[in-house]
Amino acid sequence: ELDNLEHQSSTLSQQIDQYQHSCSRMKEEQGKMRKEFDVLRRSIEANKRTLDTMMASRSNRLRRFGDQMPELLSGIEEARRKGQFKHTPRGPLGYLISLKDPELALAVEVCLKSLLRAFTCDNYEDEKVLKSIMAKVLRGPRPTIITSQFLPRVHDTRRRAVNHPDYPSVLQALDIEDPVVANCLIDHRGIECILLIKNRTEARRVMQGGTPPAHCTQAFSKDGDQIYPNRSYSADQSRANCLSGDVEEEIMHLQRELENQNAQEARFMQQKKKLDEDLKQNEGLLRRASMEQKRTNDKVTKLQLELTDLKNVEEPQSDDVRLLEEDLLEIVEKISSKRSEFEEAKAQMASLKDDYEKAEQECQQHKDRISTIVEEADSVKDELSKADQEVMKCKHHKKHYDEKRNAHLAGIKNLEAQLKRKEEEVEASVAKATQISPDRSEVSRTAKSLDSEINRLKVKISTQQEQQEDREEVVRQFHEALESYKNMSQQMKNLNSFIKCLDSVMIHRLQIYADLRQFLSARCKYYFNSMLAQRGYSGSMAFDHKNETLSISVQPGQGSKADLSDMRSLSGGERSFSTVCFVLSLWAITEAPFRCLDEFDVYMDMVNRRIS
Template identity: 45%
Template sequence: MSVFEKPLLLFTVNHSEGDKYKFFMKATLLEQMKRDYIHIKQTKAVTREQVERQEECLKDLKQEFLQKKERYENLSSVGKMKETLEELKKMMAWCLVREKERLVQQLQEQIDTEGSNHKHEENLQLCQNKVTVAEKELQEIQSRLHSRKEEEESLSEDCRKIKEEVKSKNKAQKEQEVVYFRAVNKLKQSEKEQSLLHERIHKVKNIGSQNKKAEAEHTKRLQKISSLRTQLEKHETQCTALNQEIKDRQQALFKGKEELDKLRLEEKNIQVSMEAKLKRKNQLLASRSNKLKRFGDNMPDLLDNIDKAYIQGRFTKKPLGPIGACINLKDPALAVAVESCLRSFMKTFCCDNYKDEAVLQDLMSRYFSKGNRPQIIVSPFSPPSTRFKDGNKWSRSPRLPSVLDSLSIANPVIANCLIDMRGIESILIIKEKNAARRVMQQGRPPRNCREAFTVEGDQVYPNRYYTPDFSMAKYLGGDLETEIRMVESELENYKAQLSRFQLHLSSVNEDIQRMEAKLHSTIMTLKKTLATVNQVKAGVTELGEC
């Protein structure tokens, strides 16, 4: 249990049951537990606000993700085009294989026909041997054969070669004189065969001329096929270069669009900041005539409705607030430090009971949306005889004032509320940063002190240090005109930044449009080249089939 001084003990014994209950709460440390619970509740409210802000950012990120996903799906069509190109190359290779097979087959057929011709030539040679033997033996037959030999000499060079071969083989046939008598009997049959052989010779001559023409045509076809293949290789090389160029241009376009998205996001952030500053400027201008408008444009109307509802008897006790309007600074230079300490408590209202809280919530719903309503603290209002609570837990230092010491609070309800909810009696204000670090972190902090704030609003704990996200007082600022001038200067800076970003955005947009035009032109060139490749392939296939 806690040990209290004797005067305080007598004070609690001689007072009412409520004071005895409070004494019991302090003695059993339930008061500290209540203060911790209220601190946790406040932290929960702050965390909830941060979660709502993060959810709004999450929506923007989700939209950006959908845009990136759509771009990625568009890029997958390039891979399909590459797969199609590989399949076409394989088909072209098989077409070339088929063409070679056809050429081999044609050559085989020509070899077979030439083999049959050699057989006829051998038969012709045998018959001519028999004829020559018969010419030597029979002069009558020689006279008739002489005329036919003259006709044979007029034949083509191929026939002359055949006759020379026949003459060379006549010497070998001299040994076959025994066959002479048999040849005489077969002379008539030889004459018939000779006539048939003449016809065959003419046919062979015609076939030779046809083969020469076919070979000439085949040579021309091969030359055409060779030239077409050269063109095909040239166009395929061009297609490869165009595909690489398209890939490079797509990457450059993708980077340009990423840069554009970043610039748009920065532009949006600047616009949001400028709108916030413009709203703040309007509040400051309005607060020239009514200081309550610093807490919101609808705050004066809300307070008027609270007064009317209290007159009508809807409240048991009139709510107090906003707290920032109920406190005054002893030193205006400490405005940033006090606001950094109190934060959301500056717009908080105090109610005596939950019935009054429900009425106040109904009045607030007319002027504030659900997520932007001021906080309401429900705690029974202290009697006027009780000034401040729990004086033994105050941080007392002759050189270092607490937040409570820096404030002039006319209403004890407001003071006790800030003591209970924020513990301002144990929070010091140390003007210099180095002094704050030295007091709180390099040595033992003063008695009952758990944190401190500097003039700039820095929050100092024994084991950590935080810097605020604002540098000017929003509710407790003394020099209104100076603050208005500073806000206007910041607005001008934001406008200049916004104009620079817009110029940059327009130039990036123009670059993206130029890149898209060049990419489209390259794609059209690739399509035309592919069409030419298909035509050349068709020509090669057609010539190969012929």
């Protein structure tokens, strides 16, 4: 009995170890599942917030950058009207840029990150005003404010920018109308040095396969992977939230993803519930096994004490030794049989233990395979999600083009109906015209001009019919008007001939006038030089008829020995004498321009005064 109890205690110890190991493993799985569940819940909450933002951005794209962003821009505009800003802040920067290729939205969004919601100010006073507006309007985290002087032109980045023949830089992939926004992104993110390569394998080959392109610091794939020359990082998000073009498609994708996540959450809850039940069951088995082991150990201790007491007690001499020997042999046989049974049970237990260890190893291998399959399934899910996105995008495009096709078909039917009506109208009009004139005449005028002429004639006929004057009176007025028209035409011809004659006469007069002006100028120069020569002076007069200017130069003394000088360099007497000569030379070609010249000889010496 003692051996059985000890064997039972050993078996219970093994069971307790197994239960404890199983409980520990389940608790680890429970902790791991709890972490995964927390990650899933955070992802669901983030997707719900993103979905709410997308739903709100249907009518206002600004809400993609924050729920209070429209109110913030309204506050900035109000402050600008009040003159509180020296230069109006720009932002959010992501709202002021647009993509040339929509497929690069995720890459650009991962590249710019928080700069999409950032604002930029020209000076610190404007920054203080903007911070006060943000404190009034925004709740929660505030956008970054970048303070830098506003410049009217975009930085010249030709010397330091990457220029790849096949792949654009972030600066080349964006349409930025405001140079302040472009300069801010260049200064704080270096977008002129970042390449955008759609295929991640090609991006790694370009950046890590050898020498990277000149001036290139990093590259981004269309999936948001960030690749450096010596390392790379995966994106934290799977799609663009702020720069995506098709809002409806993003909303549908988010709704599908939320449905998948809710289903995954339900599966998590079921797995967690089953795991909790299994853990509770194992803990109950562990408690029962522990209690059973305790009871067994108590029995073993009690039997050991009784055995010790029996060993200490002297047995009385048996009268019948033969009976005792028979009992002893029987007991020895029982012990031998029990020992053999014990050895068999021990061997069986060792075999079962080996089987258990093998099963445990196989279980661990299966778990590793399951983990690997789960990881592969995650990648497959991502690819499936992308495929679903492409399918939905194609369905959306198909629906859009089907609608356009139906609209075009409806338009074609309407145009065919209109064409049929017009053909019937043309046939009716041709029939009427044939009744009036059997021969169809070809015209070069457009249909529009003919319609306007027909309408004009209809109005004229209607007006004439309303007036209903006498036919003879109308004919008489017509002949009078025709005669008046002929007279006026003849007068116009005569006037045109007279005007042509006047034009030729005026041209001849202008030519004669130019010749006369040239002769008078030469005569004036001759008289001026003759009068100066009486005193021994020499001079010149330069007429500029085009600019209506006259330049006079006089040189006292011998003309051949000195250069001509300007009038301002002469003395008072010389200037007075030259002025008298100029006035007299003008009298020779025109009427006296001066009625009176008083005290003209004030500065003259006696010789000049006598000659004058």
